Amino acid sequence: MIFMNEDVKDLNLSVVKAFTLLDVFVGDKKEWGVRELAKKTGYNKSTTYRLLSTLESLGALQKNNEDKYLLGLKLFELGNLVSIHKALRKQSRVPLEHIASEIKETVHFGVLSKGQVLYLNKTESPQGLKVSTQIGSYQKAYCTAIGKVLLAFSSEKEITEYLKMTSLDACTDNTITDAQVLLEELKKIRKQQYALDMEELELGLICIAIPVFDKNDEIVASISVSGPSSRFKLENIDNYLTIIKKGAREIEESINYYN
């Protein structure tokens, strides 16, 4: 469901409905019919039909050869124009590929946005078994390496606020679900300057992440490397860290140069 950041204002309900329909496509199912969407959203069949027709004629949706709707090129166009974090996205691309070409695992690059990790960029592992995240999607911060790094180097006030608004639900048996334990973990991360996710989000998935700072030593983003526990061995950490840190420095140099 779409996140409303203000109290119930004088919103245009048609527009809200249109975007609620589009938001359905964020899920795994990428192709929808009229009645399916009406059922999913609870909107009347006629209303749904007309909203979909409208979105289609605007290019925000498109019909495939089976007459099912899918997200359209207008959204691709608009999405590529979003200027928020644009510099970070651009300047992270090459360094991420350097890291990925050396480590051969999936590399992610993200920031904290509304108390969640927002993935701005990635380079996928060339191997068959790999993590696959959507750029532009969100993930829980407290049980990912990238999220824990971003939290660890946030201000005390932001961390407190985060803990207040977040419920630490267990994703696996390893998930940190106690606020005190999480605070200790963040302290440890600040000290060692990297974070690990030992199957805390998903069984079999291990990640390591480090911070990216600006010229004022404030954290601006984080880089993580993720791989299956079968080949992601702890004895490689020092080696991984050396490579990731090189990439982080490349990014830091370019953002300090351009700002």
Added chain:
Amino acid sequence: MIFMNEDVKDLNLSVVKAFTLLDVFVGDKKEWGVRELAKKTGYNKSTTYRLLSTLESLGALQKNNEDKYLLGLKLFELGNLVSIHKALRKQSRVPLEHIASEIKETVHFGVLSKGQVLYLNKTESPQGLKVSTQIGSYQKAYCTAIGKVLLAFSSEKEITEYLKMTSLDACTDNTITDAQVLLEELKKIRKQQYALDMEELELGLICIAIPVFDKNDEIVASISVSGPSSRFKLENIDNYLTIIKKGAREIEESINYYN
């Protein structure tokens, strides 16, 4: 203005207005106030205000620190989920970088969409003076190398249809504005298997492009290399072509493998 692909149907006007507002941000100006947008679109100030508020609360727009609106992260999220041409976008990334790293000029990758070139991917030149196009944006086909290649290898029927719906306006003195001349040019491109744009879109800008085929030898996309006329010399063409063709073959192999 947004392209309406059907006769005036039973469209939801609020949604049309919302997207017309978003479409204003496709222009060069990326930050807008309420009254500015109202003036630009012709909508009433109150209506504009409420639509903008709605779009903001949905995350489709966002306010900067000066309370001006800019495109929001919801569009980034949705844009990254658009599945049309997704495989092409993904599989072109690495080959484009190979080309760019050898030629050191901006490399573009695009398809024909609604009679225009749709840019699906790019790698920018590392040099200061460079072409800068938006991924997801559209460009005229008849006066770009990439567009002429895509046209040249389209079916006769598609070319005829293109010429019927397109007016060949001059962008520079070199632009081909006569349909017969353009048809001759396409014939030449088919024969030599590459296209040149000799400052036909913009003075000082030269491009070279080649086709990318699928396993049935149908054109699926085109790769172009663009640079300023000051350093883009015709005697380098053979060298460029060798490099670009290598990249095209990489893409062709991966799309034939995955389909």
Added chain:
DNA sequence: TAAATCGTTTCATATAATGAAACGCTGTTT
């Protein structure tokens, strides 16, 4: 052949979008 889908259209009704005007705020000009 009948039943069950689907997307689409109809039409009376009620709801929600609309716009002129007023409001409060900020910064500039007189």
Added chain:
DNA sequence: AAACAGCGTTTCATTATATGAAACGATTTA
């Protein structure tokens, strides 16, 4: 200091438009 001009925002009566149950025609399934 006062008047002005710019901005985003709110108000409220009016009107236009979104709405949904039902019917429709076309496919697909039983």
